[in-house]
């Protein structure tokens with residue numbers, strides 16, 4: 001549905017060229033929710049703006065539903081853009097227009113007749129749960145309500161794709177949750193494909209099927225959300241995961257405990273998370289477990305459990321216990337001090 005092939009964007013400035021996005025490949029399949037996460041300045045906004053060509057890639061191709069966008073004449077590009085809605089961190093509502101008008105004005109500009117405009121405004125206000133606020137002005141709404149109006153405005157144009165540029169970054173945690181729930185509903189019930197950018201791992205955790213980590217304009221790691229949460233490869237990815245559940249164990253403690261056994265991080269995904277595998281392993285191989293930390297993370301498509309464990313016993317027994325856990329589908333990372 002969205003495909004970027006080797007997309008790069010260079011900004012020319014007086015102080016020299018800035019390569020904001022470098023050789024990015026990305027593929028969001030129909031009906032999925034993909035997220036790009038990165039720190040400030042990593043290139044997220046530039047990347048997402050390349051999808052609807054608000055920013056023109058310096059090189060590379062952008063395919064939307066199979067159509068290459070960068071070579072389209074302006075009138076065709078405008079047509080294609082109607083398939084792509086967008087929401088922003090700052091909501092971008094017209095302050096002097098009511099909620100109703102904010103949603104209606106773009107529809108009128110598209111040439112829809114009065115009845116159709118009214119039908120759509122009513123329909124999408126209901127979907128976002130703001131039917132009773134249609135006469136209000138933006139400054140009479142909370143941040144969450146403003147974002148709901150912005151979502152209704154984007155949906156009312158009946159796009160196939162929704163781009164979300166840090167849509168929850170200005171909201172408190174509870175309001176963030178409710179907006180993420182709304183995005184899930186929009187995805188599931190209206191079948192809209194979503195590509196979002198964020199610096200918040202909880203956004204990825206809650207609604208994304210697939211995640212890309214961006215740093216210095218490059219995608220440094222990508223994979224299904226479950227795979228990335230279960231086995232992050234890059235330091236930046238691990239840092240983002242630490243914002244959800246701390247994975248770090250003090251090095252001095254690991255060093256000390258490794259003298260009397262083995263310290264390992266065990267990762268349980270899916271079925272393995274619900275089985276008493278540690279009890280089985282310790283019983284069968286006569287090793288004693290000491291759990292140093294444990295957490296369980298609920299993702300959109302499953303759960304990932306993490307346990308850091310100190311196994312004490314004879315070396316061979318520890319090796320066999322670890323082998324047994326691996327055979328049962330548990331990820332094992334032996335920690336070194």
Ligand SMILES: Nc1ncnc2c1ncn2[C@@H]1O[C@H](COP(=O)(O)OP(=O)(O)OP(=O)(O)O)[C@@H](O)[C@H]1O
Pocket residue numbers: 011012013018019020038039040041042043044045046047199
């Ligand atoms: N119009 C522009 N002209 C020059 N440089 C730009 C322009 N827009 C972005 N940049 C630079 O490109 C890089 C990536 O910026 P971008 O806004 O895409 O990052 P970001 O990850 O979205 O950051 P943030 O979360 O802070 O918005 C930065 O170094 C930024 O200064």
